[in-house]
Amino acid sequence: MSRTISRAKYLRQLYPYKSPSTSIDHLVIGGGAVGLSVAAELVKNTGRDKTTFLVERRGQLGQETTARNSEVIHSGIYYPLGSLKSRLCIEGRDLLYDRCKKLGIGYKNTGKLVVATTESQIPYLQKLQKHSRHSSFLTNSNDIESSKIHTKFLNGEEARELEPDLSKNVIGALLIPSTGIVDSQGLVDSLSREIEESDYNIDDFSSSLEKENRGEGIIVLGTRVVRIDKDPKDDSWVIQLETNWEGLEEGQKGDVESVRAQVVVNAAGLGAVSLTEGVVGDQDIKMYAVKGNYMSYKGPGVGNVSRLIYPCPSANIDHLGTHLTLDLDGNIKFGPDVQVIGTWEEAMNNPDFWEKHLSPSDSPDLISKFAESVLDYLPFINPKNLSPDYSGIRPNIAAPGSQGFSDFLIRHDRDKNRKGFVELLGFNSPGLTSSLATGKYISNLIQNDIYGKNQNGGRIGKGKEKRLEELAKGWEA
């Protein structure tokens, strides 16, 4: 059956308003790395009388974009100063390394090389290095040291000393030591324990008072949000949750419960824009699903590789070129590329349409394109050994081909009758690296805007934002 209205509007027809049977304080929608980090921080910071529910529609946590990415801990070097991506990535990177060390989550600080094979690419590396030197403006004065993005400019010989498989054509490279890789499911598991187990990660509390103030955290799996309403009588939200929904035909319903929450955090990844439409009433933000294909590689020409290797990208900074990444077992893959799938209208009518695009492309043309791009810096690979591996889908909110940089969008419109509805939209890369810092950011935002507690280090103040925007200008051009 084809519908002429958006999925969000259709759901509002299918699920009429239902009075809530229970009340909680915070409801986080989405059990990916971002939603889990937000929930863990809310449990930790908002007080012992507060209850935080995290609802995840799948039967397990972290099965969507969090499970389908490069698992790179990004340094933060690519993003305009003052942007959320820059700030949350740098802060998140440091938090992630600390957490991995402390809690035994798999990770490796591999470092990364961005390589130039033509003279015309050298200015790009120089610009990147210059940009990295300004990054310390970004964070609070007490963590300037740790937030720096260290880089080292290398000539071709020096680059090949580090990575002997590199082509003789490589004439310069930028070494970025803070890049690494992480076990994303390890991160997901540790966050879910932190939400539900009061004695997990107790070292993270700076005082016993903070520990005593820990609230209650509950994760609910296999449950999806189908409707969100502002309660007309007060500032709270009424959320309808559906279980036993998988395998339903269009028009059929599972079991629906209704809960009241003071705060709703929409961290639903690829489903977030449609959920927002259901609340806001129109499509003020559009979702553009953009697929990234990976090719695995086993064979000659990479035997000594120990770092991530990126070529110089084209003008589009959202695509970093066909690069080499490693997993924690030392397996090599190339990608992701950038492949637009569907249109924003398709995403509006069926926010899950991307599921049919999940198989990685096995097009011979794509394999040739990957090979051509990689042979430029790793000349001894055998293109025949490139094999389609997996793919991930980016929840972009900027139209494909649009010029300029697209930041994460965090919205809390407390003045537009939407107080308590916090939206996290466009969490493409480096969302995994940024997840822990995003959790802290949202927890601070909620404490400021909802509970009136003034938190240091939360949101960037208006004046500072402006100054940082100016610093960013040269970079965006």
Ligand SMILES: Cc1cc2nc3c(=O)[nH]c(=O)nc-3n(C[C@H](O)[C@H](O)[C@H](O)COP(=O)(O)OP(=O)(O)OC[C@H]3O[C@@H](n4cnc5c(N)ncnc54)[C@H](O)[C@@H]3O)c2cc1C
């Ligand atoms: C190809 C690719 C490569 C990437 N590489 C990197 C990288 O190397 N490093 C990096 O830092 N970042 C990377 N990213 C970005 C990173 O993967 C994402 O930013 C991050 O995983 C987003 O996490 P999330 O929690 O926002 O979304 P998700 O992991 O998608 O979680 C959202 C959750 O919400 C649930 N949900 C949706 N709708 C509902 C509903 N109605 N009710 C209940 N639950 C719902 C979904 O089931 C899902 O589990 C990459 C992304 C892609 C696509």
